[in-house]
Amino acid sequence: MKYVTEYRDAALVKGVIEEIRRTVTRPWTLMEICGGQTHAIVRHGIDQLLPPQIELVHGPGCPVCVTPLELIDKALSIAARPDVIFCSYGDMLRVPGSNRDLFSVKAQGGDVRVVYSPLDAVNLAQQNPDKQVVFFAIGFETTAPPNVMSVLQAQRLGLKNFSILVSHVRVPPAMSAILSSPHNRVQGFLLAGHVNAVMGYWEYPPLVEKFKIPMVVTGFEPLDIVQGILKTVQLLEEGKVEVANAYQRAVTLEGLKPAQAAINKVFMECDRKWRGIGMIPMSGWCLRPEFDEFNAEKRFDVEAIQAEESPLCIAGEILQGLKKPHHCSAFGKQCTPENPLGATMVSSEGACAAYYRYGRMLTTEHTENAEI
Amino acid sequence: MSEETINMEGAVCAPPLTHNEQIVMGHGAGGRMSHRLIQQAFLPAFQNPALNAGDDAALVEPGLKQKLSISTDAHVVSPLFFPGGDIGKLAVCGTVNDVAMLGAKPLYLTAGFILEEGLSMDTLKQVIESMKQAADEAGVQIVAGDTKVVQKGKADGLYITTAGIGLIRDGVSVSGANAKVGDVVILSGTIGDHGIAVLGARGELGFQSSIQSDVAPLNHMIEAMLDASPNIHVLRDPTRGGLATTLNEIAAQSNIGVVLNEDSIPVHPEVNAACEMLGFDALYVANEGKLICFVPREDADKVLAAMKSTKYGEGAVIIGEVAEEPKGRVLLKTALGSTRVVDMLAGEMLPRIC
Incomplete structure (x- = not known):
């Protein structure tokens, strides 16, 4: 497959890993910010191939994992209404709310549908004028363009039966929160190349300036990832603090301007709770007031729904890179993908699910009693 | 992994959802939820040696x-x-x-x-x-x-x-419980064709695809294989849950490990492309005209040749072998030379968000 197979070429990947070996002289802790990268790393076993000095910790870049509990509860409340067709990206169906998930709502008669694009939900609204169609608009900057386009398209079509439930999050404020933590041990960042494809990377030099650590725009195929790691290690070894781009075939400094303009037209920055982490100021996007008629929270009067998270699940610490999934005593035991206790186990991008699916539970069985 | 019902004391970050109270779609997906349903609902009531064998x-x-x-x-x-x-x-x-x-x-x-x-x-x-x-x-x-x-x-x-x-047939003993160290694993052709063809027919791909379902009767190929070697240990068709789930079932039934070579598992380029775009893994996508065969290494060439001589076995290849350890699990040697576990499908196969 063009643009995929050549970036999975074993010889090329091994060559770059050799280069990393030659470059590294001491231990470095890197964080890949994006859950898609976590999955690629664990799926291809890239972490097993790296020299022992390099530790990869997994960032909070899984939009499913970080969607706050109360927004899930709001989604469940809306989806259970008989007049609603509730549309969602697939992985959200398995995320538990306070006492059920979208699978349960569906089993009880709710019309819950998996869509691949929010524009499919707009089409459903056109085809079902007697129903309210709601799209669960979650994600980072990557899914923001299609999500805002669904609103603009619905507006253009004059649809009165389409709305979105927004739980959008942004990468730079999350990185800022991680780096501001007194427990932070991340020394270099692999930036989420798909986010940068949309947003460019002009937002990151101020973070580099403030926190004095290098950041490298990194892609998602094995070769992209090891090249991102190599560049980060080179910068660290040379003592350079800057933003570099190791994903030039997809990312430019300024990003996709029309997409950014569309996002700014529909969304504005707002405070956002992150599941397992808590409130991060101005870390989310919300609908601007002029798009209130497309705001599902207002249309269905669910704004008052609140939910408290338990302190027992360590998903938050995993999302912040402070713990690894196998540090959790429930991992692979009480907590499995079909029986998730926490959101990091739910999404195919979540760190726990990645560890579980690709076999890190083998080592876990020996460490399950380790204190966390 | 614990099969017991979850009883977490105090609050947890989200209540565990066992879906023990009602049937959800995942119970029909052929993965671990389906297995649990069989174990919890059907086996206790009906149990007998033929059913308990789990084939x-x-x-x-x-x-x-x-x-x-x-x-x-x-x-x-x-x-x-x-x-x-x-x-x-x-x-x-x-x-x-x-x-x-x-x-x-x-x-x-x-x-x-x-x-x-x-x-x-x-x-x-x-x-x-x-x-x-x-x-x-x-x-x-x-x-x-x-x-x-x-x-x-x-x-x-x-x-x-x-x-x-x-x-x-007289003189053969074929069961998911018969895999043994020294067996190789043969797959009769590309994986994932059926699942992706059905998704395409539902209009869920969002793009044109020429993938055809592989649905086919495999009994004539099996006859040819048994003619070539009566020593075949396991035959199974990897339907719902895909190759990954079926191999996990066999590994558990036979209490052996299975080690696969990622490079040798055939996937049609279009199926691969669809999986990449939708966030599926072809190892978990359904097949309706493929089979997996475990046979002692010394008979593998004969069986492979017999398969290749039949209509539905032209693409047959050896994809891995049985190992002593890890018992009950499937390992995959990646193209990059690392090793990971291939788990069973959990519940429903869900497309990834991005």
């Missing part, structure tokens, strides 16, 4: 000269017609294949039809014609049947349940 067909010995293989399969698919097949062909091939996977020659099928009020007679006739063709190809007769009609809206056009019976 896709039951081996029974009612005092005849030969042992019998019996199986049944319920078929629901939307849409009813898809590239490469339809629900009728699926209903015949599914049961023919399950019966044959014990090393049996399938002989007779029965078919039960649940028809939705309003179904067009033409559609029904097309499905029946397709069943006839598949039965002719497999060399089986459909010798009994039943029809029920339910109200409009109570079924998705048409559901078909088939049951089948066949004679197990």
